[in-house]
Amino acid sequence: GNSVTQMEGPVTLSEEAFLTINCTYTATGYPSLFWYVQYPGEGLQLLLKATKADDKGSNKGFEATYRKETTSFHLEKGSVQVSDSAVYFCALNAGKSTFGDGTTLTVKP
Amino acid sequence: EAGVAQSPRYKIIEKRQSVAFWCNPISGHATLYWYQQILGQGPKLLIQFQNNGVVDDSQLPKDRFSAERLKGVDSTLKIQPAKLEDSAVYLCASSFRRESEKLFFGSGTQLSVL
Numbered sequence: 001g002n003s004v005t006q007m008e009g010p011v012t013l014s015e016e017a018f019l020t021i022n023c024t025y026t027a028t029g030y031p032s033l034f035w036y037v038q039y040p041g042e043g044l045q046l047l048l049k050a051t052k053a054d055d056k057g058s059n060k061g062f063e064a065t066y067r068k069e070t071t072s073f074h075l076e077k078g079s080v081q082v083s084d085s086a087v088y089f090c091a092l093n094a095g096k097s098t099f100g101d102g103t104t105l106t107v108k109p
Numbered sequence: 110e111a112g113v114a115q116s117p118r119y120k121i122i123e124k125r126q127s128v129a130f131w132c133n134p135i136s137g138h139a140t141l142y143w144y145q146q147i148l149g150q151g152p153k154l155l156i157q158f159q160n161n162g163v164v165d166d167s168q169l170p171k172d173r174f175s176a177e178r179l180k181g182v183d184s185t186l187k188i189q190p191a192k193l194e195d196s197a198v199y200l201c202a203s204s205f206r207r208e209s210e211k212l213f214f215g216s217g218t219q220l221s222v223l
């Protein structure tokens with residue numbers, strides 16, 4: 001079956017540090033890939049997506065590139081802010097959505 | 110546009126009791142999902158509806174969980190009887206169509222089974 005493996009957390013960074021959260025997947029066919037974010041006290045919301053190989057999704061300074069050869073979709077941000085503190089979920093959609101277990105990011109001033 | 114509505118927001122019950130959760134998806138969204146999110150884990154799909162038909166319920170514990178989506182709009186998820194391990198957040202999500210990439214989530218119902 002399909003699966004998503006995320007880098008284990010929690011991750012704690014200082015403001016303006018570089019962020020990478022690793023995500024790899026196993027799927028049949030050609031899934032779409034997503035990053036969802038859950039801010040404290042809020043519901044899950046889409047952060048960015050990529051629908052085919054070599055596509056780059058981007059939003060709010062975050063980026064992730066669909067790498068078919070390494071079955072990866074790592075999330076990056078060049079300079080994190082305190083407001084980026086949240087739980088980040090990698091997910092794939094191949095007819096139904098499969099989620100990773102989430103990575104908690106805490107950014108300290 | 111209005112988002113996905115869920116109620117109640119919180120529910121505390123004792124084991125062996127029954128509980129029901131309600132979800133109203135975004136207007137026009139054909140696909141509705143129920144997920145279970147246990148603390149520290151990602152959402153796990155319980156059941157997926159396309160209009161009022163079930164597309165996938167392979168991970169739904171059918172001996173105790175049931176769900177319906179009458180008229181292809183709002184949906185109810187029921188647990189009867191509840192077990193301690195059912196303590197989790199139950200998330201409802203919807204999308205415009207089955208292969209639509211983007212899911213819109215409700216705020217969830219946090220269930221505690223004592």
